[in-house]
Amino acid sequence: MPKDSGIGASSKRREDVRFLTGAGNYTDDINVHGQAYVHFLRSDIAHGRITNIDTSAAEGMPGVVKVFTGKDFEGVGGMPCGWEVTDRHGAPMQEPPHPILAQGKVRHVGDPIAAVVADSLEQARDAAEAIEVDIEELSAVLDMKAAAQEGATLIHEDLKNNICYDWHLGEEDNNKVNEVFANAAHVTTLDLINNRLVANPMEPRVAVAEYSRGTDEYTLYTTSQNPHVIRLLMCAFVLGLPEHKVRVVAPDVGGGFGTKIFHYAEEAFCTFAAKACNRPVKWTASRSEAFMSDAQGRDHVSTIELALDADNNFTGLRTNTYANLGAYLSTFSSSVPTWLHGTLMAGNYKTPVIQVNVKAMFTNTVPVDAYRGAGRPEATYQLERVIDKAARELGVDPIALRRQNFITQFPYDTPVALTYDTGDYNGTMDKLEAAADLAGFAARRAQSEANGKLRGLGVNCYIEACGIAPSNIVGMLGARAGLYDAATVRVNATGSISVMVGAHSHGQGHETAFPQVVADMIGIDESMVEIVHGDTSKIPFGMGTYGSRSLAVCGSAMVKATEKVIDKAKKIAAHLLEASETDIELKDGQFSVAGTDKSVAWGDVTLTAYVPHNFPLEVEPGLEETAFYDPANFTFPAGAYACEVEVDPETGQVSIEKFTAADDFGNIVNPMIVDGQVHGGIGQGIGQALLENCAYDENGQLLSASFMDYAMPRADDLPFYAVDHSSQTPCTHNPLGVKGCGEAGAIGSPPAVVNAVLDALNSGGRAVDHIDMPMSPSRVWTAMHG
Amino acid sequence: MYNFEFEKPSTIADAVAALGGEDAQALGGGQTLIPTLKQRLAAPSKLVSVSGIAEMQGVCVEDDGSVAVGGATTHARVAADAARSYPALAALAGQIGDPAVRNRGTIGGSVANNDPAACYPAGVLGSGATIVTNTRQMAADDFFQGMFTTALDEGEIITSIRFPVPQAASYQKFLQPASRFALVGVYLARFAGGVRVAVTGASEDGVFRWSEAEEALNKDFRTDALMGLRINPMNMIGDLHGSKEYRAHLVSVMTKRAVESCA
Numbered sequence A: 001m002p003k004d005s006g007i008g009a010s011s012k013r014r015e016d017v018r019f020l021t022g023a024g025n026y027t028d029d030i031n032v033h034g035q036a037y038v039h040f041l042r043s044d045i046a047h048g049r050i051t052n053i054d055t056s057a058a059e060g061m062p063g064v065v066k067v068f069t070g071k072d073f074e075g076v077g078g079m080p081c082g083w084e085v086t087d088r089h090g091a092p093m094q095e096p097p098h099p100i101l102a103q104g105k106v107r108h109v110g111d112p113i114a115a116v117v118a119d120s121l122e123q124a125r126d127a128a129e130a131i132e133v134d135i136e137e138l139s140a141v142l143d144m145k146a147a148a149q150e151g152a153t154l155i156h157e158d159l160k161n162n163i164c165y166d167w168h169l170g171e172e173d174n175n176k177v178n179e180v181f182a183n184a185a186h187v188t189t190l191d192l193i194n195n196r197l198v199a200n201p202m203e204p205r206v207a208v209a210e211y212s213r214g215t216d217e218y219t220l221y222t223t224s225q226n227p228h229v230i231r232l233l234m235c236a237f238v239l240g241l242p243e244h245k246v247r248v249v250a251p252d253v254g255g256g257f258g259t260k261i262f263h264y265a266e267e268a269f270c271t272f273a274a275k276a277c278n279r280p281v282k283w284t285a286s287r288s289e290a291f292m293s294d295a296q297g298r299d300h301v302s303t304i305e306l307a308l309d310a311d312n313n314f315t316g317l318r319t320n321t322y323a324n325l326g327a328y329l330s331t332f333s334s335s336v337p338t339w340l341h342g343t344l345m346a347g348n349y350k351t352p353v354i355q356v357n358v359k360a361m362f363t364n365t366v367p368v369d370a371y372r373g374a375g376r377p378e379a380t381y382q383l384e385r386v387i388d389k390a391a392r393e394l395g396v397d398p399i400a401l402r403r404q405n406f407i408t409q410f411p412y413d414t415p416v417a418l419t420y421d422t423g424d425y426n427g428t429m430d431k432l433e434a435a436a437d438l439a440g441f442a443a444r445r446a447q448s449e450a451n452g453k454l455r456g457l458g459v460n461c462y463i464e465a466c467g468i469a470p471s472n473i474v475g476m477l478g479a480r481a482g483l484y485d486a487a488t489v490r491v492n493a494t495g496s497i498s499v500m501v502g503a504h505s506h507g508q509g510h511e512t513a514f515p516q517v518v519a520d521m522i523g524i525d526e527s528m529v530e531i532v533h534g535d536t537s538k539i540p541f542g543m544g545t546y547g548s549r550s551l552a553v554c555g556s557a558m559v560k561a562t563e564k565v566i567d568k569a570k571k572i573a574a575h576l577l578e579a580s581e582t583d584i585e586l587k588d589g590q591f592s593v594a595g596t597d598k599s600v601a602w603g604d605v606t607l608t609a610y611v612p613h614n615f616p617l618e619v620e621p622g623l624e625e626t627a628f629y630d631p632a633n634f635t636f637p638a639g640a641y642a643c644e645v646e647v648d649p650e651t652g653q654v655s656i657e658k659f660t661a662a663d664d665f666g667n668i669v670n671p672m673i674v675d676g677q678v679h680g681g682i683g684q685g686i687g688q689a690l691l692e693n694c695a696y697d698e699n700g701q702l703l704s705a706s707f708m709d710y711a712m713p714r715a716d717d718l719p720f721y722a723v724d725h726s727s728q729t730p731c732t733h734n735p736l737g738v739k740g741c742g743e744a745g746a747i748g749s750p751p752a753v754v755n756a757v758l759d760a761l762n763s764g765g766r767a768v769d770h771i772d773m774p775m776s777p778s779r780v781w782t783a784m785h786g
Numbered sequence B: 001m002y003n004f005e006f007e008k009p010s011t012i013a014d015a016v017a018a019l020g021g022e023d024a025q026a027l028g029g030g031q032t033l034i035p036t037l038k039q040r041l042a043a044p045s046k047l048v049s050v051s052g053i054a055e056m057q058g059v060c061v062e063d064d065g066s067v068a069v070g071g072a073t074t075h076a077r078v079a080a081d082a083a084r085s086y087p088a089l090a091a092l093a094g095q096i097g098d099p100a101v102r103n104r105g106t107i108g109g110s111v112a113n114n115d116p117a118a119c120y121p122a123g124v125l126g127s128g129a130t131i132v133t134n135t136r137q138m139a140a141d142d143f144f145q146g147m148f149t150t151a152l153d154e155g156e157i158i159t160s161i162r163f164p165v166p167q168a169a170s171y172q173k174f175l176q177p178a179s180r181f182a183l184v185g186v187y188l189a190r191f192a193g194g195v196r197v198a199v200t201g202a203s204e205d206g207v208f209r210w211s212e213a214e215e216a217l218n219k220d221f222r223t224d225a226l227m228g229l230r231i232n233p234m235n236m237i238g239d240l241h242g243s244k245e246y247r248a249h250l251v252s253v254m255t256k257r258a259v260e261s262c263a
């Protein structure tokens, strides 16, 4: 029986009432009395030296409050990077400065050169047009392999070269790796590109900042997934402000997908300008600005080699990746191709020897950072594509090949630094085979062929490391932050509860799922519990939402704080019931004395806490507890996906006919929300596989700078999904046994789609080795007729 | 957007007068022009909306059987109101953009703009329609003069477009994945006097007639007649979404499908 409330119930998303009726309160809905508007003058040149900026005409234009250039930020900090990666020789990564407004050079199209603050946006734009900028154009560095060559044009003159770091993980001894490959019965090699993506949340980025001269306090409203992180970075590294004087609010946020994790120059600018102009300032990105200033995702160029023995056991894996970081280091960019990517190269398989090599490159493009999945999709894509190719080359069933190499004993130490606590990859694959009716594929293929279409089936597995992350471990790996989270459970006198959580909800459904947990623990109605998030002045602390961590990390803090509340409430109940605390049981919102019919209701206990007339003397009045939770390990959601496509051989058009996901997310709090998260993730994964491509021309101009050329998936590009998450091996180290589900769909789906298309293109005697994403009709047709 | 004056006259004569000023520009549904203004890529002194002009609205069947569409008629209205009198044209209108675009965008705006990937130019040229303006009438064959270029003079307004109705017609649109304009669109119309095949989306010279295919189909209106016919890829558009060769190939496929759907 499905439950109708509490943990395990598909409670309807309460936040959707406001989102669907236009009652949300987004940053752009916030207007502060007297606000002025910011317009950024951005570079239309990818790489150049600024020889002169003349703002004098602009300053005299109507409505102009102030014009800022890089000069105004001399002595002010630049945008920080939150993760110091150490290269293969033990040296720290090269970390170039990233000024708020360009100083001396522009390094990508969209790099802000100047900013105008004016009474109206149109006045600011008019004035920006009157700013004269002379730029001596330099050759744009775009190709990563060329950028790595000695003598390549330098993007940052104060660095040795364009390589941020040359990093390595796994087997260090090249001879040993070479030997594994030399002794292999079969080696499969694959070159592939993980295409660059633009996250494109529906809501563009916005910042509204105000400053009070009276109190010397700042408030920044911003479109962020983690307001405390923004406050910390901006105060400590950029503007040098005391944190207690700065409030950062991230109200309703219309989608983040990673790109709203990072601290952006525009936020710091607005905060700075609010004081400099003594006026509130507001900036709302246009969609065009989003295309050239939101951190982009993926962009890896890799070669992967898989060695197998005569029995088709994986014996070794070696990958070489060039990872594009763009022109500057975005907040967590350095961690994505390394600790979020290399560590996942074992996948679901017991490959004994793995070597991962990553060169991270600066190029004259928009910075690249985490995008839904962040590193893990890139790892999964490489691994699951090369396995599929190996199966085709060897003429073996791709599912059987995977099963044969699955890890089956847990905990399992991978050769690439992780310890998987639990999982059941065969069990999950069984669920997939049943849910996807793989047995019926041959008949469906025959039907498609009768209609003149090619049909293909693609299957793959994935594993991700989520619930990031144990602070001590990430600290060793270079993180400049801890990755715990915090929650305060505040019980009101009448028994209702506000939970202040550090996680931020921007589509994930926290406002529904988190209360389900607390209500379930106490045995009260969900409607009595509400979460508060997104405001540094209201919540104790929080590292925010990304990496599928909210429930696993912040949810655990919430459970700990709720346990403390219950412990204290039991003391009060024991006093009221004149019993020993150890005999008190809490069930269905009633405290009772074990083995008796004496009980007192939750509401009576909470009222007593705040009206402590009859109260245990050794207990403080009130009922409010805070807990911080630092995870002991990552969590390891894993799954198996199957995609069936039809390809029109005349046009190369791919249509997705069937998509099935079998995921193991451990315990599940709200199955409906989990389904929705998986659906959304698969939608983005299919978008990457078939449609989305952020492309630059040889001069560094964005070719896909709007929705006219950047193809977002639309509803009719996507099939109905079958999602099965009945395979559940609970996480062994957090109190809820949850693993996280937010990124799985985006990690697991691209290889399934690509494998399916290649299966179709290799049917009936055809042979196509590989097609890079997005598999547009033109690319598919060209591959077939190439 | 830069500042501009705005007028919304209710007669063609008033609109023509209002467009007399320097840098005045007609505004249809604004689906192309308004985004251009928002990006500050155009700076008209005045916008003259033609959407309030009653005589430029609607679809009607003339005495000679042709279908006349008012220059300010929205795509949605053509999709609904021409469904009986000229189903292939109505189907074309129904495939333009999304409901919001179809309920604002107009036939006059689309044809005047002559975007190389737009749908209507193929329908107008493929039908051999007549473009009627405030001063003259032009055959479609003379009207389209290459990407974003037409025979319209400054300030000239498309008041209506008259379509002779073929025995059979079909528009086959292959979507550009991002914009969903035509990557290649083929409009084929079969008249008693012959077949017309107009191609949009493909050529660097904008909409064009594929005369070899017309000749072949005039001899034998079957897909077999197209076998071996190829468009020279040289003048095709090659971009992120498809090479020249791919577009040339799609022209053949879409033409074949149009023939199949007319058979």
Ligand SMILES: Cc1cc2nc3c(=O)[nH]c(=O)nc-3n(C[C@H](O)[C@H](O)[C@H](O)COP(=O)(O)OP(=O)(O)OC[C@H]3O[C@@H](n4cnc5c(N)ncnc54)[C@H](O)[C@@H]3O)c2cc1C
Pocket: B025, B026, B027, B028, B029, B030, B031, B032, B033, B034, B050, B071, B072, B095, B096, B097, B098, B101, B104, B105, B106, B107, B108, B109, B110, B112, B113, B115, B117, B118, B119, B120, B156, B157, B158, B159, B179, B180, B181, B182
């Ligand atoms: C999201 C989106 C998707 C689209 N998809 C498609 C598609 O799939 N296929 C397609 O064909 N089009 C598509 N379009 C374009 C759409 O059809 C526009 O409506 C059309 O191109 C312009 O028509 P309009 O009435 O909006 O003209 P406007 O934008 O108002 O004007 C366009 C130009 O025509 C001039 N003009 C307007 N009316 C007249 C007139 N009566 N006489 C003379 N000149 C005039 C204007 O001065 C201007 O130069 C799309 C547009 C959008 C925004």
